[in-house]
Amino acid sequence: MKIFKYIFWILYRVWFYILVAIPILILLPFLLISISKESWYPYFFRMARLWSKFILIGMCFRWKIEREEIPNIEESYMFIANHTSMTDIMLMLVTVKNPFVFVGKKELAKIPLFGFFYKRTCILVDRDSLRSRHAVFESAERRLKSGLSICIFPEGGVSEEDILLDQFKDGAFRLAINHQIPIVPITFADNKERFSFDFFSGSPGQMRVRVHEFLPTAGMTLKDNCKALKEKSRNIILNQLEVYKWKSH
Numbered sequence: 001m002k003i004f005k006y007i008f009w010i011l012y013r014v015w016f017y018i019l020v021a022i023p024i025l026i027l028l029p030f031l032l033i034s035i036s037k038e039s040w041y042p043y044f045f046r047m048a049r050l051w052s053k054f055i056l057i058g059m060c061f062r063w064k065i066e067r068e069e070i071p072n073i074e075e076s077y078m079f080i081a082n083h084t085s086m087t088d089i090m091l092m093l094v095t096v097k098n099p100f101v102f103v104g105k106k107e108l109a110k111i112p113l114f115g116f117f118y119k120r121t122c123i124l125v126d127r128d129s130l131r132s133r134h135a136v137f138e139s140a141e142r143r144l145k146s147g148l149s150i151c152i153f154p155e156g157g158v159s160e161e162d163i164l165l166d167q168f169k170d171g172a173f174r175l176a177i178n179h180q181i182p183i184v185p186i187t188f189a190d191n192k193e194r195f196s197f198d199f200f201s202g203s204p205g206q207m208r209v210r211v212h213e214f215l216p217t218a219g220m221t222l223k224d225n226c227k228a229l230k231e232k233s234r235n236i237i238l239n240q241l242e243v244y245k246w247k248s249h
Contacts, residue, residue, distance in 0.1 A: 012059075019059065035120050056094065061206075066208075077149045077181055079092065081186040092186070103136055125171075154233070186209065187209065
């Protein structure tokens with residue numbers, strides 16, 4: 001019986017990468033045009049949302065989004081969420097309609113085809129390089145001034161299997177306070193179960209999302225408020241994960 005599970009998981013993973021590639025190849029001319037000018041990024045973002053829905057539906061995932069507050073399409077925000085799966089990127093794009101830019105690790109730029117667009121549309125960071133981390137703030141400032149939002153997974157990577165939610169890094173909260181933009185905590189409940197980074201895992205099913213009440217940063221300073229804001233954001237997501245975990249049992 002186990003051999004059939006392993007065969008399914010292998011085919012399921014291969015199917016995922018096929019789904020990632022198909023819309024990119026179909027939309028390639030339009031994608032290339034949309035990234036040729038930074039001001040055209042919102043058009044790229046719309047196609048990225050279609051790409052995400054195509055993948056999630058193709059993987060037989062269905063999503064249920066609960067919203068405590070809805071972002072104003074005319075304003076900029078700092079979107080944050082827990083990070084457990086490759087599908088976090090797709091689910092974030094499906095959840096949020098406001099055009100935003102991901103801040104992500106530079107290693108993803110090495111993925112064939114996907115990486116080409118990733119490094120041209122996202123803000124890449126080498127967490128081992130102080131210079132790279134400073135460059136992120138400059139790039140984010142430019143994007144925020146153009147009316148875009150920013151998305152960061154503040155754990156700084158994928159948490160270990162037995163950790164419900166890892167500690168948060170400072171970057172997202174420093175940026176939000178510097179630019180006085182609200183933080184939008186988002187909880188992904190099922191992504192690890194649906195499609196974790198463990199190769200032999202995953203299954204079709206529901207993906208529950210909760211968009212929490214926004215955390216304002218107006219009037220805050222880095223010296224007095226960054227740590228408290230970081231901890232408050234983490235506790236909101238952690239508490240929701242514990243609620244989902246309790247309901248599942």
